[in-house]
Each structure stands twice: as structure tokens, then as C-alpha cells.
Amino acid sequence: xxxxxxxxxxxxxxxxxxxxxxxxxxxxxxxxxxxxxxxxxxxxxxxxxxxxxxxxxxxxxxxxxxxxxxxxxxxxxxxxxxxxxxxxxxxxxxxxxxxxxxxxxxxxxxxxxxxxxxxxxxxxxxxxxxxxxxxxxxxxxxxxxxxxxxxxxxxxxxxxxxxxxxxxxxxxxxxxxxxxxxxxxxxxxxxxxxxxxxxxxxxxxxxxxxxxxxxxxxxxxxxxxxxxxxxxxxxxxxxxxxxxxxxxxxxxxxxxxxxxxxxxxxxxxxxxxxxxxxxxxxxxxxxxxxxxxx
Amino acid sequence: xxxxxxxxxxxxxxxxxxxxxxxxxxxxxxxxxxxxxxxxxxxxxxxxxxxxxxxxxxxxxxxxxxxxxxxxxxxxxxxxxxxxxxxxxxxxxxxxxxxxxxxxxxxxxxxxxxxxxxxxxxxxxxxxxxxxxxxxxxxxxxxxxxxxxxxxxxxxxxxxxxxxxxxxxxxxxxxxxxxxxxxxxxxxxxxxxxxxxxxxxxxxxxxxxxxxxxxxxxxxxxxxxxxxxxxxxxxxxxxxxxxxxxxxxxxxxxxxxxxxxxxxxxxxxxxxxxxxxxxxxxxxxxxxxxxxxxxxxxxxxxxxxxxxxxxxxxxxxxxxxxxxxxxxxxxxxxxxxxxxxxxxxxxxxxxxxxxxxxxxxxxxxxxxxxxxxxxxxxxxxxxxxxxxxxxxxxx
Numbered sequence: 001x002x003x004x005x006x007x008x009x010x011x012x013x014x015x016x017x018x019x020x021x022x023x024x025x026x027x028x029x030x031x032x033x034x035x036x037x038x039x040x041x042x043x044x045x046x047x048x049x050x051x052x053x054x055x056x057x058x059x060x061x062x063x064x065x066x067x068x069x070x071x072x073x074x075x076x077x078x079x080x081x082x083x084x085x086x087x088x089x090x091x092x093x094x095x096x097x098x099x100x101x102x103x104x105x106x107x108x109x110x111x112x113x114x115x116x117x118x119x120x121x122x123x124x125x126x127x128x129x130x131x132x133x134x135x136x137x138x139x140x141x142x143x144x145x146x147x148x149x150x151x152x153x154x155x156x157x158x159x160x161x162x163x164x165x166x167x168x169x170x171x172x173x174x175x176x177x178x179x180x181x182x183x184x185x186x187x188x189x190x191x192x193x194x195x196x197x198x199x200x201x202x203x204x205x206x207x208x209x210x211x212x213x214x215x216x217x218x219x220x221x222x223x224x225x226x227x228x229x230x231x232x233x234x235x236x237x238x239x240x241x242x243x244x245x246x247x248x249x250x251x252x253x254x255x256x257x258x259x260x261x262x263x264x265x266x267x268x269x270x271x272x273x274x275x276x277x278x279x280x281x282x283x284x285x286x287x288x289x290x291x292x293x294x
Numbered sequence: 295x296x297x298x299x300x301x302x303x304x305x306x307x308x309x310x311x312x313x314x315x316x317x318x319x320x321x322x323x324x325x326x327x328x329x330x331x332x333x334x335x336x337x338x339x340x341x342x343x344x345x346x347x348x349x350x351x352x353x354x355x356x357x358x359x360x361x362x363x364x365x366x367x368x369x370x371x372x373x374x375x376x377x378x379x380x381x382x383x384x385x386x387x388x389x390x391x392x393x394x395x396x397x398x399x400x401x402x403x404x405x406x407x408x409x410x411x412x413x414x415x416x417x418x419x420x421x422x423x424x425x426x427x428x429x430x431x432x433x434x435x436x437x438x439x440x441x442x443x444x445x446x447x448x449x450x451x452x453x454x455x456x457x458x459x460x461x462x463x464x465x466x467x468x469x470x471x472x473x474x475x476x477x478x479x480x481x482x483x484x485x486x487x488x489x490x491x492x493x494x495x496x497x498x499x500x501x502x503x504x505x506x507x508x509x510x511x512x513x514x515x516x517x518x519x520x521x522x523x524x525x526x527x528x529x530x531x532x533x534x535x536x537x538x539x540x541x542x543x544x545x546x547x548x549x550x551x552x553x554x555x556x557x558x559x560x561x562x563x564x565x566x567x568x569x570x571x572x573x574x575x576x577x578x579x580x581x582x583x584x585x586x587x588x589x590x591x592x593x594x595x596x597x598x599x600x601x602x603x604x605x606x607x608x609x610x611x612x613x614x615x616x617x618x619x620x621x622x623x624x625x626x627x628x629x630x631x632x633x634x635x636x637x638x639x640x641x642x643x644x645x646x647x648x649x650x651x652x653x654x655x656x657x658x659x660x661x662x663x664x665x666x667x668x669x670x671x672x673x674x675x676x677x678x679x680x681x682x683x684x685x686x687x688x689x
Contacts, residue, residue, distance in 0.1 A: 077507060086315070143508075
């Protein structure tokens with residue numbers, strides 16, 4: 001498990017990351033979301049040691065993170081970085097070797113990864129001759145090649161077609177099932193929703209929400225849907241109930257407290273036949289919108 | 295992670311890559327090959343020119359002129375010379391001139407009624423011919439005049455020659471030193487620019503493409519710098535060895551290697567100084583690369599380094615006396631100046647070692663300083679940095 005504790009970074013007077021604390025549990029995917037400029041990239045660069053921290057610490061399995069341990073992490077920077085004029089296999093092998101792989105192991109691993117991304121026939125091509133999406137795949141291969149112990153991926157899905165997203169997801173799942181903690185940032189909330197066990201929401205350098213999906217849902221505002229025939233219009237007059245939407249027999253409600261909910265249900269049973277009364281499970285993207293709007 | 299322990303240190307992997315990338319670069323290979331061919335070509339051409347036999351045919355119409363031509367031939371063949379003169383006898387002065395205009399002879403040597411000698415060419419008189427005939431005629435006239443005065447030409451010329459000596463060095467070395475100094479200076483100049491630029495562009499490439507962020511997480515960034523400097527230094531030394539080897543081989547095969555033995559010790563020292571001088575410049579080039587943000591920035595910022603390199607070249611070419619002594623202790627400039635000094639005169643060995651020590655100290659200091667700048671600047675996005683800005687950067 002990777003733990004980020006009170007991480008802070010100031011650029012001059014500006015505090016880009018302000019005492020950020022969150023966990024990246026082993027074997028789980030943690031989605032890192034927030035608007036542009038919220039501090040996601042700065043946080044990730046600090047975790048990777050590319051940027052020094054103003055304050056705070058990063059713990060790996062309870063111990064302060066060392067450069068040595070960091071050298072086995074996999075990192076995909078926000079601005080993609082590889083050698084445009086080099087054959088793709090050569091540069092992957094080079095990066096693998098720098099990550100302490102033997103030349104032969106690096107070559108074998110790189111070819112395997114490239115084949116999984118459908119680039120098996122292009123190993124000798126220069127990076128710049130590939131389409132942007134394919135360059136992105138090579139970039140991903142570079143971060144996964146050395147079987148990293150932790151994965152820090154800045155916007156790994158941007159620019160990928162749905163098929164590539166699927167193979168990327170498959171690769172990440174393999175890594176998480178091997179117990180690797182994965183942190184990735186993304187603006188594609190549906191993807192975060194689909195993939196992530198955890199989510200960390202950053203706003204203006206601060207964590208405004210974090211935890212597992214269920215945690216977040218529990219914290220999220222409690223909403224219910226009720227369907228009652230013939231008409232649900234009467235709910236407007238109930239005390240302790242805020243009505244978000246009414247359409248014929250169906251209403252979306254928010255209760256001030258548990259009593260209000262029980263009261264409404266009891267009333268409903270006397271007013272007609274209740275066909276549905278259920279909490280609404282918000283998607284993570286809805287939770288995100290909610291917490292960032294607040 | 296599959297822990298295969300690192301077989302080689304990180305900097306060595308970087309070094310190997312720098313060398314391999316260059317070794318596969320077609321334009322680099324071609325330019326090296328062309329330079330090699332040029333070097334061998336120049337040596338062979340020089341050898342050919344210096345051993346080429348000069349043959350002149352001179353038309354004459356009397357025995358005196360024949361004697362002059364024979365005398366010229368004797369002088370031309372003396373001391374391993376390769377110039378030959380042959381007399382073609384014509385019946386008259388007009389006949390001799392006809393031989394010249396029909397190009398059967400290169401010139402005609404005739405006398406008019408007053409005994410005035412005349413050397414007649416067709417369209418031109420080559421300087422070799424003219425010089426040979428001038429000397430031969432002077433010697434001939436001296437002989438005749440001496441005989442008429444009842445003495446000999448040897449007696450007349452007695453005591454008219456001196457031997458030469460220099461307080462420092464000797465005359466032959468002076469010429470060799472100058473020539474070798476030019477070669478050293480030029481080799482250093484080329485290597486410093488070609489491979490220096492290669493370091494700067496390679497640093498900049500990684501900065502521009504942000505590969506450096508991935509590299510920096512895998513290995514200490516210092517190792518990256520060391521690897522680059524080592525790689526390009528090796529490349530420069532290999533190229534230097536290739537050029538020097540080709541030149542020496544060509545010199546030996548063409549039999550013009552007389553002076554080779556005198557320049558070998560200084561050449562050995564040149565290699566040592568070259569290595570240290572290049573290391574200093576390599577750190578500078580790496581700094582320039584890390585502070586630039588586009589390759590255009592390099593054109594602007596490389597000025598000061600180029601000035602130092604050109605100073606080193608000029609020191610090898612033109613510096614004399616006290617100036618050369620000073621130059622031979624200034625790092626980088628000493629790369630050429632010290633070996634040149636060693637060629638042209640005897641200097642105490644401690645001076646060489648002091649100069650080398652100063653250069654080494656400078657190389658170490660600059661590598662450490664360059665490392666600081668590199669580490670800060672190479673992670674920095676945005677525009678080009680000045681040295682002052684780069685030093686203020688936090689990491």
C-alpha cells in the first residue's frame with residue numbers, strides 16, 4: 001500500500017498541492033479525479049520523485065519511500081515522453097534495462113506487450129511513424145514492461161480508442177490481481193466508475209473526497225425514488241422532504257433524516273399502491289459532480 | 295518485479311545506448327567515412343607531389359649550353375633529388391626555338407652574338423625549370439670566371455656557408471610543431487563541436503520529449519549525465535583514433551613517415567589532454583542542452599563554448615613565446631597548446647603534469663557544477679533558461 005501523507009507543494013506564493021492525504025491500497029485501482037489545475041499531475045510527479053515536496057511524506061508499506069524503491073515503479077507522465085526517432089522495440093529494451101532487467105528479458109517482455117497491443121509487426125518502426133494512439137500504446141508498454149511494484153499513470157486513457165482502452169484495462173487488472181497498487185488520473189468519469197475500487201477527488205490542491213465507492217456513496221446525499229400510483233404529486237407537501245423531481249407517479253426525493261423517510265413511506269402506503277421505494281445508487285461521476293459543485 | 299540484478303551500472307547502459315545510436319546513424323557514418331577518405335587522400339596526394347619526377351627538356355645549340363644543362367641535371371639529381379634536365383642539340387638558335395614552339399623542348403637556352411644568355415619558353419617558363427637553370431648558369435659562369443682569374447669556384451666560395459642552430463628546439467621540429475599544432479587544433483575543434491553538439495542535442499531531446507521524467511524515476515539523474523558524457527567521449531576518442539590511425543598508416547605506406555617518430559610522444563600527450571579537454575566541454579554542452587527548450591536555443595547559447603573551442607584552435611596555430619606558455623596552462627586551451635609546446639621545445643615534465651592537473655581539476659569542478667544545473671534545468675518545462683535562472687531553480 002502506498003500512503004500519501006500531508007503532501008504539500010508550493011510554487012512561489014502559490015500552493016499547488018495543499019496537505020494532501022490519501023491511500024493507494026495494494027491490488028486496487030484508485031482513480032484520481034479533479035478539474036484541470038487541481039493538482040493531480042503535481043501530486044503524481046511528487047510521488048514519482050520528479051518534483052521535490054515542500055512538505056509531507058509518502059509511505060510504501062509503512063516505510064518512507066526511497067529512490068531505490070521508486071526505481072521499480074511504473075510511471076506514465078502527463079506529457080508523453082519517448083524517443084521519436086528510435087525504433088520502438090529498441091527504446092523499450094533500453095528503458096527495461098534501466099529498470100534493471102536483463103537485455104534478453106526486456107526484449108522478450110517488450111515484444112509480448114507490443115503484440116498484445118497489436119504492434120507486433122512494427123517493432124522496428126520509429127515511434128514518430130506511428131499514429132498518436134499507437135504511440136500511446138508504446139508509452140503504456142514502457143510503464144508496464146518491468147513488472148512495476150506500483151503504477152502511477154497520468155491520464156493513461158486519453159487518446160485511446162475503445163479497443164485499446166479494453167486491452168489497457170485488461171493489463172491493469174492483471175497488475176492489480178498481482179497485488180500492485182495502481183493510481184491513475186482521468187477526466188473520463190464513466191471509466192473511473194467502471195474501473196476503480198477507490199476514488200480520490202482533488203479540488204484546488206485539496207482532497208475533497210476519497211474512499212471506496214461504497215464509502216463515497218454512503219457519504220453522498222441520500223436520495224430515493226418512489227413510484228406510487230396513481231399520482232405522486234402529494235409528496236410536495238410532506239415535511240422534512242425535498243422533492244427533486246416529480247413526473248406522474250414517480251418522484252425523486254431527498255430526506256432531511258431517517259424519520260422523515262419512514263414517515264413518508266408510512267403515508268405513501270395509505271395513499272395508494274407503492275410500486276417502488278428504493279435508494280438511488282449514485283454513480284461515482286455523479287458523486288464527483290456533487291462534491292466538486294459544493 | 296522479476297529481480298534480475300542489474301548486470302551493468304546505469305551509466306554504462308546509457309553510455310552504450312549513446313554509442314549504439316550514433317553507430318547506427320547513417321549520416322554520421324557517411325561523414326566519418328568521407329573525412330577518412332579525405333585524410334588519406336591528402337596524405338597520398340602530398341606524397342605523390344613530393345616524389346613526382348620533374349623532367350625538363352632544354353634545346354641548346356652549343357657545347358656551353360649543353361654543359362649548363364648537364365650541370366642543372368647533376369644538381370637536380372643531387373641529395374636524392376628527382377629533377378632531371380636533358381639537352382637536345384639543335385643546329386642553330388632558330389632551330390632550338392623551333393623545338394620549343396613544336397613543344398619538343400620545354401625551353402631553349404641560347405646565346406646571342408654578344409654572349410648574352412637567353413632562356414626561351416613557349417607559353418610559360420615553369421619555376422622549377424627556371425630555378426634549375428638559374429643556379430646551373432650561375433655555377434657555370436662562376437667556374438669559367440674563376441678559371442680566368444686563376445682560381446677555383448670552391449676557393450671563391452670558401453667560408454660563405456654557415457650551419458644553423460636554435461637555442462630552443464631545432465629548425466626541423468619548428469616546422470613539424472607548427473604543422474602538427476594545426477592538425478591537433480583542428481582535430482580537437484572538430485571533435486569538440488561534433489560530439490559536443492551531440493551531447494547537447496541528446497540532452498535536449500530527452501528534455502523536450504519528457505523521456506527524462508521516466509529516466510529520472512528509473513535511475514539517479516546524475517548517472518544519466520555521466521553516461522552521456524562518457525558515451526560521447528568514447529565516440530570522440532574512437533573517431534580521433536580512426537583519423538590519426540588513417541593518417542599515420544597513409545604516411546607510412548607512402549614512405550613520407552620521416553617525421554612520424556618525432557610527433558608520436560607529443561601525440562600521446564595530445565590524446566591525454568584531448569580526453570580531459572573534451573570532458574570539460576562535455577559538461578558545458580550538457581548544461582547548454584538542459585537549459586535550452588528548443589534546438590534553436592542551442593544556436594544562441596552555444597556562442598561562449600564555441601569561443602573557447604576556437605581559442606584552443608588558434609592557440610595551436612598562432613600562439614608563440616610567452617603567450618603559448620600561458621595558453622598551455624589554461625584548461626581546454628592547453629589541450630592543443632601544451633602538446634605544441636612539447637613539440638617545439640624541451641619543457642620540464644612537471645609543467646606538463648601541472649597543466650594536466652589544472653585541466654583535470656577544471657573537468658571535475660565543471661562536471662559537478664554541470665550536474666547541478668542539469669538536474670534542475672532538465673525537468674523544467676517552459677522557455678529557455680539562463681544560467682542565473684537555472685541556478686535559482688528548486689528541484
